[in-house]
Amino acid sequence: MNIDLKAIRMQGALHGMRETRDADHLIVHSEQSLFAIVWAALENTPEKLAAPLGPKGPGKLVATGVAVDNAWVVDPKSQRVLLAREGEFDSIDPWGQVQPQKIKVPGLPVGTFAAAVDSDGLHVLVVVVRDINPDVSNYAIALADLTSGRLIREGTIGSGADLELLWDGHFGAWVIGDTSRGALWRWDGQRPAVKLAGPAGHVHSATFAATAEGVIVSVIAAKTAGETVLVIGHAERDRVVWADPATLTGSPVLMAWRDPARPLWACLAQAGAAQQIQFRDVGGKLLAEAAVRPGVHLANLQWSVFPNRVWGVGIRALAAVALSG
Amino acid sequence: MAEVGRNVPNTIAKAPITFAMIELADSADCNARKSQWLSYGFKDVTPKFSGRSTVPSLNGSMVAPGRDMLKEMASVAADWYMISGHHGALYESDYDRFNTADGAMDVRRITNEEEYCGFFNEAYHESYWEHAARDHHDAVDLPGTPANSIYLRTTDAAPAAIASHDQGNPVFDSTSWAPAPKGIIISACNTLAYRSARKTWSGYFPNAVIIGPISRIVTGTWVSSAVASAQATNESFWRDPQSVLDQAGMCEQLEKQLTAGFPRTGRIGLIYKTTLYQPDGSSVPADSAL
Numbered sequence: 136m137n138i139d140l141k142a143i144r145m146q147g148a149l150h151g152m153r154e155t156r157d158a159d160h161l162i163v164h165s166e167q168s169l170f171a172i173v174w175a176a177l178e179n180t181p182e183k184l185a186a187p188l189g190p191k192g193p194g195k196l197v198a199t200g201v202a203v204d205n206a207w208v209v210d211p212k213s214q215r216v217l218l219a220r221e222g223e224f225d226s227i228d229p230w231g232q233v234q235p236q237k238i239k240v241p242g243l244p245v246g247t248f249a250a251a252v253d254s255d256g257l258h259v260l261v262v263v264v265r266d267i268n269p270d271v272s273n274y275a276i277a278l279a280d281l282t283s284g285r286l287i288r289e290g291t292i293g294s295g296a297d298l299e300l301l302w303d304g305h306f307g308a309w310v311i312g313d314t315s316r317g318a319l320w321r322w323d324g325q326r327p328a329v330k331l332a333g334p335a336g337h338v339h340s341a342t343f344a345a346t347a348e349g350v351i352v353s354v355i356a357a358k359t360a361g362e363t364v365l366v367i368g369h370a371e372r373d374r375v376v377w378a379d380p381a382t383l384t385g386s387p388v389l390m391a392w393r394d395p396a397r398p399l400w401a402c403l404a405q406a407g408a409a410q411q412i413q414f415r416d417v418g419g420k421l422l423a424e425a426a427v428r429p430g431v432h433l434a435n436l437q438w439s440v441f442p443n444r445v446w447g448v449g450i451r452a453l454a455a456v457a458l459s460g
Numbered sequence: 461m462a463e464v465g466r467n468v469p470n471t472i473a474k475a476p477i478t479f480a481m482i483e484l485a486d487s488a489d490c491n492a493r494k495s496q497w498l499s500y501g502f503k504d505v506t507p508k509f510s511g512r513s514t515v516p517s518l519n520g521s522m523v524a525p526g527r528d529m530l531k532e533m534a535s536v537a538a539d540w541y542m543i544s545g546h547h548g549a550l551y552e553s554d555y556d557r558f559n560t561a562d563g564a565m566d567v568r569r570i571t572n573e574e575e576y577c578g579f580f581n582e583a584y585h586e587s588y589w590e591h592a593a594r595d596h597h598d599a600v601d602l603p604g605t606p607a608n609s610i611y612l613r614t615t616d617a618a619p620a621a622i623a624s625h626d627q628g629n630p631v632f633d634s635t636s637w638a639p640a641p642k643g644i645i646i647s648a649c650n651t652l653a654y655r656s657a658r659k660t661w662s663g664y665f666p667n668a669v670i671i672g673p674i675s676r677i678v679t680g681t682w683v684s685s686a687v688a689s690a691q692a693t694n695e696s697f698w699r700d701p702q703s704v705l706d707q708a709g710m711c712e713q714l715e716k717q718l719t720a721g722f723p724r725t726g727r728i729g730l731i732y733k734t735t736l737y738q739p740d741g742s743s744v745p746a747d748s749a750l
Binding site for chain 2: 203204244246248264266268269271273274296314357363387388389404407410
């Protein structure tokens with residue numbers, strides 16, 4: 136397996152990135168704006184330069200006034216950006232062919248932290264804040280029906296860690312994943328949510344992927360002696376079937392993401408100052424590894440909807456990884 | 461004169477920068493900052509756990525090794541500290557001391573008048589914090605696992621008559637001998653909202669930059685992301701924040717950049733040289749009532 140890694144530094148703070156269905160067409164949240172960009176316009180940025188976006192660089196402005204707690208998502212069906220604002224969603228064609236629309240959703244709060252859309256593009260699940268007392272707030276979940284404008288607040292799901300949202304077409308329900316414990320909830324928007332526990336042990340990170348076999352949970356955990364393991368869970372309807380932990384050798388792995396298309400994990404690792412992108416199999420075996428160049432720091436990896444491609448995202452970096460062989 | 465063949469020290473080489481971390485809740489914020497600092501070649505000097513790629517949360521089976529680490533931390537002198545976890549008033553029941561005449565909770569009075577605050581782990585949260593009171597704080601009467609509690613004061617210690625648990629904060633303890641740190645990130649709810657805590661931090665560390673929320677937060681990643689996304693926080697800043705912040709207008713600029721990367725549902729601030737810089741552009745003495 137060969138890895139071709141191209142990483143660039145970004146001038147503005149990068150708060151998020153999502154793909155559209157056209158290869159290498161991305162929507163990025165940089166500083167307070169959303170931009171539509173084509174990777175080809177960025178990938179040849181000289182190593183010593185940080186790439187600007189907007190008027191001073193490539194990228195078409197999609198939306199302004201976008202804070203880190205304005206959640207947004209690309210509707211896979213219409214390819215429009217759905218951007219949560221207080222009391223409404225902006226529905227925006229990122230390439231400007233269709234006029235923007237506002238979809239009123241009374242009660243949608245000021246702060247939303249993640250969003251996912253169902254396969255019909257009619258419902259958007261968002262992470263919101265639930266205040267408990269003057270010293271405690273939690274994340275909670277709300278579901279916006281874009282047809283009726285109704286907002287349903289789920290009352291039992293809560294977490295003090297970042298949540299990942301997925302639409303699980305396999306069971307026709309949402310999956311809400313706790314990235315700090317590997318636990319998850321299933322919720323269909325009507326019946327009570329069901330919580331499925333994470334694995335035992337000291338969980339460092341958990342990611343969630345919707346695959347053809349269902350939702351796969353990938354947990355990086357540590358044994359008491361400090362040994363790092365990958366624990367893979369298959370989320371069934373009412374339980375997660377956890378595989379035996381696989382010991383990870385080589386540079387310490389911080390997070391692992393399952394390829395939605397096949398049993399292959401993209402991992403972000405770090406040994407001292409150097410970061411690596413690794414690919415491992417279901418047993419944790421290292422198949423290939425590439426170093427991230429100095430000066431570029433990545434925080435997350437995302438599998439592309441296109442085969443053999445992974446995106447790397449950092450606060451000031453964007454990277455594309457192509458696999459071959 | 462240098463001897464022939466001798467390795468002459470490179471006096472323009474970058475000085476080693478050190479950091480130490482204490483995590484009492486979800487590790488994601490400390491992990492993110494550790495990864496960034498390591499990428500600059502900075503050295504983790506956290507006792508016991510520095511060799512780990514991620515920062516352990518001092519809960520469950522990590523409480524015992526965590527206590528050993530905290531004990532050793534008092535003899536560590538780091539350039540930067542990051543402390544993360546739950547943070548709040550001594551007990552939840554303390555809120556009742558500041559109710560209005562009609563019995564409603566007065567949040568402004570709570571943050572301005574509560575004398576005793578601290579960082580704490582989940583075991584403390586589920587036992588002491590939720591169930592103890594100033595006149596009722598014996599561990600044997602509390603549910604959960606009070607024996608696993610960790611509480612690090614961020615104010616004066618509460619007297620034994622109202623709090624029977626250990627309240628030591630090794631970062632404060634190290635000030636009796638260690639050189640002043642360059643800065644401290646205090647990543648939890650209301651770390652800079654409580655007047656008594658601001659007064660304590662700025663009293664112990666008058667020349668350090670102290671960054672933390674002036675509001676509730678849900679997760680420490682609100683803080684670590686805002687810190688990372690601020691344009692000013694490049695490698696030079698972490699090496700020598702004083703030379704940056706001593707320039708006119710730079711504290712205000714950093715505060716503005718932190719706010720831009722922080723959720724609008726919360727507030728983040730910084731204290732530098734006993735002044736609190738706030739998201740609305742104002743600044744006040746750190747020990748002022750807000």
